[in-house]
Amino acid sequence: MLTGLIKVTRVTREMKLIKVLWRNSTVVYKNGVQCISLKHKSTTTSNVAEVAVFSRDGDSGMTITDAGDTKPKDDMIFNALGATDELSSYIGLAREFACDSKVEHPYVDKLKRVQMILFDLNHAISKSMPGKTKSFENKHTKDLEEWILEYANQLPPPEDYIIPGGGKACASLHVARTVCRRAERSITTLVREGALDKEAQTYLNRLSDFLLTVSRIAAKCDQRTENIYIPRADVMDEK
Incomplete structure (x- = not known):
């Protein structure tokens, strides 16, 4: 019973940490090319996998130049x-x-x-x-x-x-x-x-x-x- 509670606690902590990483991750766009920002963090219980964040800004087929056009x-x-x-x-x-x-x-x-x-x-x-x-x-x-x-x-x-x-x-x-x-x-x-x-x-x-x-x-x-x-x-x- 105790082992089961420990496993649930670990999963809960990891899910909370992933949510924090998702909110704090940033996306950098340069020259219309989509770049993925990855963050690595670790806790005493586990290493959290890479979190990739993307945007759909270019899905319309339009993008912005460095000149602002x-x-x-x-x-x-x-x-x-x-x-x-x-x-x-x-x-x-x-x-x-x-x-x-x-x-x-x-x-x-x-x-x-x-x-x-x-x-x-x-x-x-x-x-x-x-x-x-x-x-x-x-x-x-x-x-x-x-x-x-x-x-x-x-x-x-x-x-x-x-x-x-x-x-x-x-x-x-x-x-x-x-x-x-x-x-x-x-x-x-x-x-x-x-x-x-x-x-x-x-x-x-x-x-x-x-x-x-x-x-x-x-x-x-x-x-x-x-x-x-x-x-x-x-x-x-x-x-």
């Missing part, structure tokens, strides 16, 4: 935000594949630096307004150009058509490169309308070149052969 979620600003966020995510994945390699990939820290700059770019996009352009440092583009030259000197001249592959690190960098091209296209209108510095577009253009270059470095580090496109006519001739 309410826009549909398929607005060019959110397309640009999504593309740059996706780009950073794929670069992060490529970085993890490189770190998992048996040999050191020399560009890993540079990828992390690029992710930091993309975070700043994302912030600039979220606050973009026509006619109110904020500067984007051209130093970032110059850094990419220096890195490209540094690694290009370690590689043979590129073939005309490289097919993505050559190991997980290499292939993931090719994915990041294609997403980078889309991110560049997504901000073109913002640049044209004077809402975003043209240097940001230049940076993404150069970044895709950098990602292609380090994808070749990744294949070299992992001792993988680059996949080269061979026209069908040439294949038939070889046979």
Whole structure:
């Protein structure tokens, strides 16, 4: 009987604590992206599981920019935000594949630096307004150009058509490169309308070149052969 009362008391305490956590939990929304706030608390009797809180503010298909404007979620600003966020995510994945390699990939820290700059770019996009352009440092583009030259000197001249592959690190960098091209296209209108510095577009253009270059470095580090496109006519001739 006593054991049963103790169990009921514990359950009651946990339910009360969960209710308190539910009331006190906060939700942070940034750039129309829903973030989940988790709180961890413990008592002498048990550890309370994570409590996730969400909002339905964006269910209507509308969301608010950092500039304070309410826009549909398929607005060019959110397309640009999504593309740059996706780009950073794929670069992060490529970085993890490189770190998992048996040999050191020399560009890993540079990828992390690029992710930091993309975070700043994302912030600039979220606050973009026509006619109110904020500067984007051209130093970032110059850094990419220096890195490209540094690694290009370690590689043979590129073939005309490289097919993505050559190991997980290499292939993931090719994915990041294609997403980078889309991110560049997504901000073109913002640049044209004077809402975003043209240097940001230049940076993404150069970044895709950098990602292609380090994808070749990744294949070299992992001792993988680059996949080269061979026209069908040439294949038939070889046979």
